[in-house]
Amino acid sequence: xxxxxxxxxxxxxxxxxxxxxxxxxxxxxxxxxxxxxxxxxxxxxxxxxxxxxxxxxxxxxxxxxxxxxxxxxxxxxxxxxxxxxxxxxxxxxxxxxxxxxxxxxxxxxxxxxxxxxxxxxxxxxxxxxxxxxxxxxxxxxxxxxxxxxxxxxxxxxxxxxxxxxxxxxxxxxxxxxxxxxxxxxxxxxxxxxxxxxxxxxxxxxxxxxxxxxxxxxxxxxxxxxxxxxxx
Amino acid sequence: xxxxxxxxxxxxxxxxxxxxxxxxxxxxxxxxxxxxxxxxxxxxxxxxxxxxxxxxxxxxxxxxxxxxxxxxxxxxxxxxxxxxxxxxxxxxxxxxxxxxxxxxxxxxxxxxxxxxxxxxxxxxxxxxxxxxxxxxxxxxxxxxxxxxxxxxxxxxxxxxxxxxxxxxxxxxxxxxxxxxxxxxxxxxxxxxxxxxxxxxxxxxxxxxxxxxxxxxxxxxxxxxxxxxxxxxxxxxxxxxxxxxxxxxxxxxxxxxxxxxxxxx
Numbered sequence: 199x200x201x202x203x204x205x206x207x208x209x210x211x212x213x214x215x216x217x218x219x220x221x222x223x224x225x226x227x228x229x230x231x232x233x234x235x236x237x238x239x240x241x242x243x244x245x246x247x248x249x250x251x252x253x254x255x256x257x258x259x260x261x262x263x264x265x266x267x268x269x270x271x272x273x274x275x276x277x278x279x280x281x282x283x284x285x286x287x288x289x290x291x292x293x294x295x296x297x298x299x300x301x302x303x304x305x306x307x308x309x310x311x312x313x314x315x316x317x318x319x320x321x322x323x324x325x326x327x328x329x330x331x332x333x334x335x336x337x338x339x340x341x342x343x344x345x346x347x348x349x350x351x352x353x354x355x356x357x358x359x360x361x362x363x364x365x366x367x368x369x370x371x372x373x374x375x376x377x378x379x380x381x382x383x384x385x386x387x388x389x390x391x392x393x394x395x396x397x398x399x400x401x402x403x404x405x406x407x408x409x410x411x412x413x414x415x416x417x418x419x420x421x422x423x424x425x426x427x428x429x
Numbered sequence: 430x431x432x433x434x435x436x437x438x439x440x441x442x443x444x445x446x447x448x449x450x451x452x453x454x455x456x457x458x459x460x461x462x463x464x465x466x467x468x469x470x471x472x473x474x475x476x477x478x479x480x481x482x483x484x485x486x487x488x489x490x491x492x493x494x495x496x497x498x499x500x501x502x503x504x505x506x507x508x509x510x511x512x513x514x515x516x517x518x519x520x521x522x523x524x525x526x527x528x529x530x531x532x533x534x535x536x537x538x539x540x541x542x543x544x545x546x547x548x549x550x551x552x553x554x555x556x557x558x559x560x561x562x563x564x565x566x567x568x569x570x571x572x573x574x575x576x577x578x579x580x581x582x583x584x585x586x587x588x589x590x591x592x593x594x595x596x597x598x599x600x601x602x603x604x605x606x607x608x609x610x611x612x613x614x615x616x617x618x619x620x621x622x623x624x625x626x627x628x629x630x631x632x633x634x635x636x637x638x639x640x641x642x643x644x645x646x647x648x649x650x651x652x653x654x655x656x657x658x659x660x661x662x663x664x665x666x667x668x669x670x671x672x673x674x675x676x677x678x679x680x681x682x683x684x685x686x687x688x689x690x691x692x693x
Binding site: 374386390398 | 510511513514517531533534536537538571573576577578579581582585599600601602603607610611614615616617
């Protein structure tokens with residue numbers, strides 16, 4: 199262990215904090231947008247939709263993110279150009295930022311994982327809440343928006359935080375598709391000296407820092423909702 | 430608090446036990462030396478059809494071992510980047526993976542004194558590429574190399590010297606198949622490889638990539654030891670010197686390349 203190398207690995211890794219966080223945050227956002235409707239469809243047993251989603255979610259949950267990433271890369275490297283050509287769009291795989299491929303794979307994972315989180319949270323709302331809402335004369339969608347979802351979201355926050363942290367850590371897999379994140383920047387910076395242990399420790403410290411901050415932010419959100427609820 | 434201290438002590442005791450694994454001595458005084466290498470760099474180190482370690486690194490060290498009755502070499506496999514960490518912690522006593530040397534690395538590790546392989550690194554492009562003969566011709570183009578290797582270093586230092594029009598370095602950590610299809614399809618413009626690597630890739634994958642220009646660098650490869658292993662290094666280097674002089678190294682090297690080419 200050599201602290202001066204650790205420091206320069208820390209600097210190299212810290213330079214990639216932003217891309218790493220973006221690579222986790224954007225898929226998380228997409229995951230929420232896709233996962234919530236998917237959870238609703240499954241929880242309320244919408245015919246056909248529920249069965250399709252059940253199969254999809256179980257499929258995605260059963261495939262390692264790493265494998266999904268490689269599959270996305272190989273598929274897009276083979277067909278991205280011809281698809282773009284037939285659509286008449288001026289994009290090519292050569293110019294495609296590789297972070298997009300990593301982001302797409304992580305978004306798929308996030309959507310499946312978050313739909314499970316929301317499904318669990320939906321199940322935590324007692325039946326009586328629906329009955330009470332309908333008794334007050336609310337329509338189904340009004341009851342959803344005003345009574346059920348405001349209870350679902352706070353309950354899903356702790357698990358959502360876990361998914362977010364899993365996504366941040368998965369960003370390190372992006373190196374397989376030439377995306378440089380915190381860990382790979384740190385490791386690359388040590389190529390001249392072979393101080394890989396220092397690089398790994400530096401990357402671990404940075405990831406830990408990011409995850410602590412993420413956790414605190416989610417806790418703040420939880421407090422916010424908890425206050426509103428009791429107020 | 431006591432529990433934490435006990436836990437730490439247990440962990441450090443375990444660490445010590447592992448530290449001792451790189452070298453053990455039996456009753457007859459024969460020291461077992463654990464050599465670390467990987468399984469994904471043919472023809473130097475790879476798994477043969479039976480899943481056993483094969484390749485030039487092992488062949489050569491086996492030949493060395495045969496002349497050193499006081500040692501017995503065994504092999505353990507690691508990911509390239511974890512090899513030196515295994516050396517640091519003492520799980521292995523020798524790292525053998527076509528290592529090149531530089532002053533920064535010598536600061537931390539003991540390098541062998543006998544280079545056992547000479548490599549020349551070239552720019553590699555697809556057959557119809559013209560006007561590329563040197564690094565300057567690659568400015569602004571996409572060049573793909575594995576992360577944390579000598580070639581990555583070479584490109585990074587070129588970019589530091591030419592900040593106005595740098596080479597776009599794209600690190601790949603996936604398979605040679607993907608590298609080769611990217612080069613073939615023009616997703617990347619070039620890569621850097623040794624002559625033997627290109628030959629191997631062309632034979633294995635049926636491609637026709639070519640090397641251009643003068644070699645970017647010629648390097649010799651060495652075994653890596655921990656700083657306190659001067660005796661082990663000297664014993665091995667003496668044998669390597671003999672094997673080099675009598676042509677054994679040359680022969681093993683050609684045989685290793687041929688056996689990989691033949692299985693394809």
